[in-house]
Amino acid sequence: MTFATKYRRVGLIVPSSNVTMETEIPALLKARETILPDRFTFHSSRMRMKSVVKEELEAMDADSVRCATELSDAAVEVQAYACLVAIMSMGLGYHRASREKLEKATAGNGCPTPVLNSAGALIDGLKEMGVKKVSIICPYMRPLTKMVVDYIENEGIEVQDFLALEIPDNLEVASQDPTAPSELWRKLDLRGVDAIVASACVQMPSLPSIEMIERASGLPTMSAAVATTRQILRNLNLTEIAPGGGALLANGMPASEPMLA
Missing domain, CATH: 3.40.50.12500 (Rossmann fold)
Structure with missing residues (x-):
């Protein structure tokens, strides 16, 4: 008897102009698939932002609740909000308030989901x-x-x-x-x-x-991408290890050859 592979659904809350989060985080987790059996799929919702200035960052952050709610429609197992400076420009310690706000939005949508952010x-x-x-x-x-x-x-x-x-x-x-x-x-x-x-x-x-x-x-x-990947794994209750992620994702594993993004 064979069993279908279980894929862990990862939700990504992404600035509309960001193209790297959906490159580096999947690259790390795909590299992990070469040494461990866990498999991942990635699902994004986007917030408008083109210029990295405080006004656009504030407007973008206000849109994060919509993104978290949309991703909870897909029953993702964890959500990662990836715009470090957007969080940090909103006031000291805001990564905690953002997480609480977005987790509340997923619960209100009937699919409570752990939410992390790259700043935290x-x-x-x-x-x-x-x-x-x-x-x-x-x-x-x-x-x-x-x-x-x-x-x-x-x-x-x-x-x-x-x-x-x-x-x-x-x-x-x-x-x-x-x-x-x-x-x-x-x-x-x-x-x-x-x-x-x-x-x-x-x-x-x-x-x-x-x-x-x-x-x-x-x-x-x-x-920020390496740290975010580690927190994704933690929230999925998986071993926090991925080749190419340096000491934070090494878990005693020797350093690998440099990864190409």
Whole structure:
């Protein structure tokens, strides 16, 4: 007797101009399928946003309830809201309020679903690795990058240094070379840091760079996409491991060859 493969349904709440979340997170989970039996499908709902400026981010976030409700129609098992700066620009600690609001929307639609966001996932990933001081790379304009820094520091993690690439157009963010962070990290002040965030943005590609930076720097390296993937696995009660995801998704596994996004 044979049994049909059980696919775990992952819901993605995505800015309309984001094309990287639906590339890097599935890439990590598909790589995981090569070593573990779990299988995944991905289902998206989009919020309008083209320019990474505070006004558009606020309007986009207001649309997240609709997205969460739509995805609950599909009975997804977990939802991931992926726009780190949208959450962090809404006020300190907002990742908790956003999660509560969206989970309430799914329950009100008759399909209660755990909801995570990339902002909370990054904070949790840093804390769970015992990180006290970090340096980060962001694609955002400097004022938004400073908001991200303030948000992280409000959560008890010192930001030693940051690199703001100052790219306002979200599609231009996505067009960046995914291997660029493997050299950009060298511009950061790493004195006393416990980890590097190669991309504090789920739109800026960085997946091939994660383990390249770890090998060159000797420091644990993560990204918003890697941290989000870990939280997706956690909410599905699955082992938090995926080849190419660096220390956060290694679970004692040796580093793999760099992944191509």
